Amino acid sequence: LAGCSYKLRHQLHPVWQSPLSVPGGRRQSPINITLRDSLHDPHLKPLKIRYDPNTCTQIWNNGYSFLVEFDDSTDKSTLSGGPLLNQYRLCQFHFHWGESNAVGSEHTIDGTLFPAELHLVHWNSSKYKSFEEAVMEGDGLAVVAVFLKIGKRHEGLQKLVDALPAVRHKDSVVEFTSFNPSCLLPTCLDYWTYSGSLTTPPLTESVAWIIKKRPVEVSHDQLAVFRSLLFTSADEEEQKSMVNNFRLQQPLMNRTVRSSFS
Numbered sequence: 001l002a003g004c005s006y007k008l009r010h011q012l013h014p015v016w017q018s019p020l021s022v023p024g025g026r027r028q029s030p031i032n033i034t035l036r037d038s039l040h041d042p043h044l045k046p047l048k049i050r051y052d053p054n055t056c057t058q059i060w061n062n063g064y065s066f067l068v069e070f071d072d073s074t075d076k077s078t079l080s081g082g083p084l085l086n087q088y089r090l091c092q093f094h095f096h097w098g099e100s101n102a103v104g105s106e107h108t109i110d111g112t113l114f115p116a117e118l119h120l121v122h123w124n125s126s127k128y129k130s131f132e133e134a135v136m137e138g139d140g141l142a143v144v145a146v147f148l149k150i151g152k153r154h155e156g157l158q159k160l161v162d163a164l165p166a167v168r169h170k171d172s173v174v175e176f177t178s179f180n181p182s183c184l185l186p187t188c189l190d191y192w193t194y195s196g197s198l199t200t201p202p203l204t205e206s207v208a209w210i211i212k213k214r215p216v217e218v219s220h221d222q223l224a225v226f227r228s229l230l231f232t233s234a235d236e237e238e239q240k241s242m243v244n245n246f247r248l249q250q251p252l253m254n255r256t257v258r259s260s261f262s
């Protein structure tokens, strides 16, 4: 299993679903991004994203979302540039979504919610030897977030949607290969960035968040398949629909959100 989720698999537990606050947390996520308070930083570089579809290995339902995992034993799928000083290795991506199209995203833009949000999770392979080591460091992780909005069918997403029935229950895993998540990125290069945290336990303050300005379109029916997943495993009596798997927003505190665009 890709390191990035194996160890933490056993740390995730339902109590996070309460508005768990991290005592003394000063850079928690998610947040509302206000355009008027974000600052254009002309020194921000373009993001450099290079993903190798051959590193894609499997999809699993961890009882909170579904994760598409990547072989992160080499620097074949990487993120660098933007606000980052180092190279980061892709280890998994997942989504957050709502019970309806009115809610779902973790971040918001001037209070605007989106029906879902994609997170591509990377760890700093220039400085650390594994995800587990990096997740404890202030510069350990970089997560690229992309908002999803309802519109035309997303052809690249369909291969993923077709695989979801096989991981309907918590802890189910299926092989999933030859998928390039670059197809899920908007063409617009603009982004916001701020220093934050994981939005699920261990909630560590180790994430450089990079939020793409433009959403990508998916169809209503494609998103409906996300909602057919279950929080619960096959042997549990009550089957709970996997929806609203987003964290409550956190105070900005003493942070500035920078934009790559004016």
Ligand SMILES: CN(C)c1nnc([C@H](N)S(N)(=O)=O)s1
Residues within 6 Å of the ligand: 004, 005, 008, 091, 092, 094, 119, 121, 143, 197, 198, 199, 200, 201, 202
């Ligand atoms: C173990 N990994 C990679 C993660 N643990 N929590 C994650 C959160 N879902 S998020 N939203 O990426 O901070 S990602």
Ligand SMILES: [Zn+2]
Residues within 6 Å of the ligand: 094, 095, 096, 119, 199
């Ligand atoms: Zn996430």
